[in-house]
Amino acid sequence: MLGVLGGMGPLASAEFMRRLTLLTPAERDQDHIPAVLWSDPRVPDRTAARLGGGEDPLPALLRGIRGLEAAGCGAIAIPCNTVHGWFEAMQAATPLPILHIxxxxxxxxxxxxxxxxxxxxxxxxxxxxxxxxxxxxxxxxxxxxxxxxxxxxxxxxxxxxxxxxxxxxxxxxxxxxxxxxxxxxxxxxxxxxxxxxxxxxxxxxxxxxxxxxxxxxxxxxxxxxxxxx
Known part of the structure; x- marks a missing residue:
């Protein structure tokens, strides 16, 4: 089961799910990849956190990771580039592999x-x-x-x-x-x-x-x- 840590932004996360489906070689439903999308647009702005002293998004990101772990996911994809500035902290907090964008x-x-x-x-x-x-x-x-x-x-x-x-x-x-x-x-x-x-x-x-x-x-x-x- 793929975990998708999304909502940053919501439309990009939805498009990721669409592209994941369309790019998967499949002939029937059962050929597709089981996935759970955790779409939380409440995650604080990543650019503001890095450049303007805005609220740290890491607690919200870890909350999403915990949710994906609880859902039984085996790896995590994050369709947001800027949030990869927190990649090391996120990866250190979970045994699941995080695919680096x-x-x-x-x-x-x-x-x-x-x-x-x-x-x-x-x-x-x-x-x-x-x-x-x-x-x-x-x-x-x-x-x-x-x-x-x-x-x-x-x-x-x-x-x-x-x-x-x-x-x-x-x-x-x-x-x-x-x-x-x-x-x-x-x-x-x-x-x-x-x-x-x-x-x-x-x-x-x-x-x-x-x-x-x-x-x-x-x-x-x-x-x-x-x-x-």
Whole structure:
């Protein structure tokens, strides 16, 4: 049984469940992966906790982990990038393996034919400030480009906020503009390192370069775990 620690945000968690279902090779109900979604949008804001002295989300995260343990789950996936800033504390608190979203993204980049080189990374201000992708990917041969402060303030942060407010169509233009800017600076692919970003990007025309959708990446990692890979 897969445990999904979600609600950060709710739409991204629901999309993860949808993609987990659609990406699983299956012919009937019984071929799919048993899963429990713990969707708790009350978890305090992760970026505010890291950058603005906001409330620590860890107690709420551990409450969700305990719920998934009690439900009989064998592993945990968390379709939120920024919360992986608390990965070590969460993993230390549970015997269940937690699938790391950045490792899943690295596998997805390789699947897309970009096993190393210069890539763009979009994400929340908290994710980028914690260097979650840079620290984990640079040792694998990647050079990570990130949006400028101006692009974050004008494009990325507002685009993420539109998705969280259920205005998904309005998120496409600013998020796509930021992705194109990274590609113009030499990124071979762009990692959509916030699980709201793929929803906004998918609301408009496809981008003309590879994008690593971290919702899909984590779903593929979960399927691999369930299949014993």
């Amino acid at each position: 950045v490792d899943a993204a690295a596998a997805e980049l390789a699947r897309l034919g970009v096993p190393r080189g210069r890539i763009g990374v979009m994400g929340t201000a908290g994710t980028l400030a914690m260097r979650l992708y840079q620290q984990r990917l640079e040792g694998r041969g990647y050079e990570c480009l990130v949006p400028t402060e101006t692009e974050m303030a004008r494009l990325v942060t507002p685009g993420i906020a539109e998705v969280k407010a259920n205005r998904v169509a309005e998120a496409h233009a600013p998020l796509a503009e930021s992705a194109r800017a990274l590609a113009a600076r030499g990124a071979r692919a762009v990692v959509l390192g916030c699980t709201e970003i793929p929803l906004g990007i998918a609301a408009g025309p496809p981008l003309p370069f590879p994008v690593c959708d971290t919702i899909d990446a984590l779903a593929r990692a979960a399927i691999g775990w369930a299949r014993g890979a």
